[in-house]
Ligand SMILES: *Cc1c(COP(=O)(O)O)cnc(C)c1O
């Protein structure tokens with residue numbers, strides 16, 4: 082009897098091909114207007130919203146979007162909306178009061194046992210609901226001295242077991258840079274886990290290339306990748322290829338979504354998303370209620386609506402396919418389960 086030979090699966094894209102996709106294919110709002118039909122007064126308002134938080138959307142995603150449907154679930158996440166300019170009572174510039182838990186520039190130490198590093202301000206895409214849309218990233222561009230300070234802080238606190246790379250999107254940094262920066266941290270015996278939060282695997286899956294896999298393989302800590310997918314249309318073949326490759330390397334794969342009005346506020350959509358993620362080896366982790374950041378109020382759902390959606394999801398799916406619905410409350414010791 083013959084057994085199939087298990088060969089190392091090669092990724093269908095070149096090492097570093099993602100860098101070109103990241104730098105050369107982003108479209109300005111004007112490019113977007115030539116792609117979708119928007120009336121003149123909305124264009125003016127959207128241009129103003131764009132000046133507060135600029136539009137960033139890779140061409141490839143734009144091509145997936147239905148030109149005539151301003152309610153397309155992808156487009157709504159990334160297209161500036163005239164409603165962003167309205168006075169939004171209760172919506173804030175820094176809703177999580179992150180400044181209060183920043184012992185060093187670029188380092189947030191809010192929760193026990195884990196620190197979050199704001200590695201970069203660059204993202205593959207700009208999500209209009211992002212709670213860091215007003216984040217003072219320029220104050221967080223790290224010099225090598227500041228990076229050393231971060232490493233020293235982590236070295237001196239042995240209660241820190243987990244380092245979380247965030248941003249912006251930490252995978253917008255080149256693998257060489259990640260490797261160089263993290264080396265001193267990953268050599269600390271008290272660091273048990275490395276977690277990466279990234280939207281690249283859905284937006285530019287080519288970011289998961291052989292070079293990244295090789296770096297990850299050499300790390301002795303457990304590695305967790307938390308992707309950020311909100312809608313089933315974001316789960317494509319290339320995303321699955323990237324997830325398969327990571328899974329083969331033993332990376333734990335989780336997803337977090339944000340519950341967004343007009344994007345994924347339906348039980349069918351959320352249930353399908355969980356099923357599709359699981360087929361790619363990704364477990365649903367968090368379903369975040371919207372952070373009340375200024376400019377995002379049009380994505381907000383009432384708590385009653387969120388609650389009833391969640392009950393319907395629980396009734397429909399096995400427990401492991403139901404993410405925890407959480408909200409972030411400034412000053413709390415963890416995310417708060419919102420049931
Ligand atoms: C969300 C968050 C974490 C991670 O929290 P988990 O519940 O472990 O996913 C860590 N630090 C900060 C500052 C956060 O906002």
Ligand code: SF4
Nearest residue numbers: 204207208211249280
């Ligand atoms: S990728 Fe993440 S950090 Fe970047 S804009 Fe979107 S939600 Fe914000």
